Structure formats: C-alpha cells, structure tokens
Amino acid sequence: MSSDDEREEKELDLTSPEVVTKYKSAAEIVNKALQRVIAECKPKAKIVDVCEIGDSFIREQTGNMYKSAKKKIERGVAFPTSISVNNTVCHFSPLATDETVFEEGDIVKIDMGCHIDGFIAIVAHTHALQTGPITGRAADVIAAANTAAEVALRLVKPGKKNKDVTEAIQKVAAAYDCKIVEGVLSHQMKQFVIDANKVILSISNPETRVEEAEFEENEVYAIDIVASTGEGKPKLLDEKQTTIYKRAVDKNYHLKMKASRFIFSEITQKFPLMPFTARALEEKRARLGLFECVNHDLLQPYPVLHEKPGDIVAHIKFTVLLMPNGSDRITSHPLQELQPTKQVDDPEIKAWLALGTKTKKKGGGKKKKGKKGDKVEGSTEAEPMDATNDAETQG
Known part of the structure; x- marks a missing residue:
C-alpha cells in the first residue's frame, strides 16, 4: 500500500507526464472557452447569458473526457466565468435575473477557469468592443497589464523570489502612467487548490504582507495582473453583486x-x-x-470591486508550469492591436522582456533526438503576446 501512496503522491507533481497532460487539456478547453466568450461579447447582449455560455462550454468539453476511467475523475469549471466591464475590476458574474448588457466601446475583462482531476488552468483577458486599433488610455492600461504579465512570466522561475515580481510589475505599470490594482494576488496552484500557500503580491505595502517565497521547479502558478488608469484602490460598492x-x-x-x-x-x-x-x-x-x-x-x-467611474481597468491572467526545460505558459489569448500613448524606454524593463522563458541545456551543439518525450517538451515554448511585441518595438 505504501508504494501505491508514493505513486499517488508523485502523480500530483509535474514530474508525472499524466499530470502535465491534464493541465494542458484543461488549458486547451479554457482557451477555447475564452475564444467562444469573446465572440459572444456584443453590444446589447446580456452579460449573464455570455457567462453561462462560458461555463456551459467548459462543462460540456470536460464532460466528454475520461469517461471510461476506472476511478471517477472530477472535472469542470474551476472558476466561474466572470465578465467585468470598464471600471469594474473583477468577479462580475451576475444572477440569471440581471439585465446588464454590453455597450459599444466597453472594455471587457473575462476571467474563467477549467480543471481536470483538480489540475487547474485559469485565464483572464481584456477585450474592447470596437473595430480597429485600441488607442489612448485604454491602450495604455491594456499594454501595462500585458507587459507586466510578460515580465512576470520571465521572472517566475526557479531561484527567483516573489518580491522580485511584485517590484517589477509595479515598475512596468508606472512606465505606462498606470497603477497596478491593490489586493490582487498571484497564487501557486496545486491539485484541487486554486490558492496555495506561495503568493505574489501585486503591491507591497505595510497592510498586506506575505511570506517571502522562492519559486521551484515543477510548481504551477496563476499569474494575475490587473492595471488601472485610476488610483488602483478599488472599492466594494454593493455586496449584492457578489x-x-x-x-x-x-x-x-x-x-x-x-x-x-x-x-x-x-x-x-x-x-x-x-x-x-x-x-x-x-x-x-x-x-x-x-x-x-x-x-x-x-x-x-469573491467581491465585485470598482474603480471610480471613468477609470479603465485591464486584466491579464495566465497559468504557467515551471517545467525542467523552462516556463510554459499554457493559457492566453492574442490581444487586439494596441496603439498606446506611452513607450517603454526603461532599460531594466527592456532587459526583463528580453529574457528567454526556456532553460538552456548545457553542452551546446544539436539536440539529440532522444526519447519520445523530448518532442512534447519542445512544444512548450511560450509565444509572446502581441502587445509585448508592440511594447518592445516602440521602446
């Protein structure tokens, strides 16, 4: 029995190919669900209907998996689809009776998650209900959140500490004359645990303290970045919205x-x-x-928080696996074209963005063909998001 227990323990970790597969399957479903939700975000559509479309898609897709498994495998929604508009920061997933609709020009934040056997993939994305490039302060705040997410991707790696990431994302936001929103935490995730003990603060201040932690290989994180054109100090306006x-x-x-x-x-x-x-x-x-x-x-x-009317909030969240061959971002969605008013000129931010997400293997030369698993590992290269390319080329 002890050997079974050891096997079970080992399978909870990214060292097990089966676990990696479950994370990536959950990620594939949530990425498709996000795509589906974005397509439904149209002027005059009811927000609650679109939230339901996201959740139903995840339930349907996960329901088709592992049907013939000997042991019952839990699967489904890991975080309900929430769609927060303009100065609303997060967690707006209204009741069926709610009549709130989208309007042309809304800045929409979509946040959702999927799990298979408790292995969770989370994603959040910001989308503008408009045609053509996003300009002005809306472009600034989306670029700030996205560039901060790109920097976090490169700094959340074995040997680095959580405080390094906190300081870096604040610096990125400042470069776009935006604020990182207080109270948003990036969490380590484990099987059936969406908010494990290792935490990355968005902002370090005397009221909010977390233990200093070092990232380690085979850990999984939900990197959660929310930026605002306002003060970044959101308030709860109506408890009934929760x-x-x-x-x-x-x-x-x-x-x-x-x-x-x-x-x-x-x-x-x-x-x-x-x-x-x-x-x-x-x-x-x-x-x-x-x-x-x-x-x-x-x-x-999970309260529904708001910045002041007129402020614009952007949200980018992704799931990253700290694999032996580097960081593997498994959830994301391309951004619309951005034309921010600010440029990233800071040499330190440029240096962070230039960091690779893969671990170089010693010895150089051509990579040997090796085992079958090598091919799968090679597919974990994280694609840069569109706005990062913009930020780097503009800088």
Missing part, C-alpha cells in the same frame, strides 16, 4: 437557518473545493443561506 464563493474547508459552524443548511449541503456536495457561482444553486433560497454561511466564515466571497 455571487462567486469558495468553501472554506478549514472552517466549521452549526448553521441556524434551514435555508442556510440546505444551501451549504448543496455546496458541499457540488462544489467542495472549487469556486462556484450562486447561479448554480437553488436560487430562491440561495441569497438568504449564503449570507449566514459568509457571516460565519464557511464561505470565502
């Missing part, structure tokens, strides 16, 4: 209300570990029951 929650597995409390017990039982059964949306629950009882669950810390809410 619809995304996650079960706090380390907390227990005997709920008093029948509605709360009913909802909590449903959550424990359907969403024991992953974030979920209140839309997926028995909605009549949900609001009342969720309130008591949150009050007693049984659920962790």
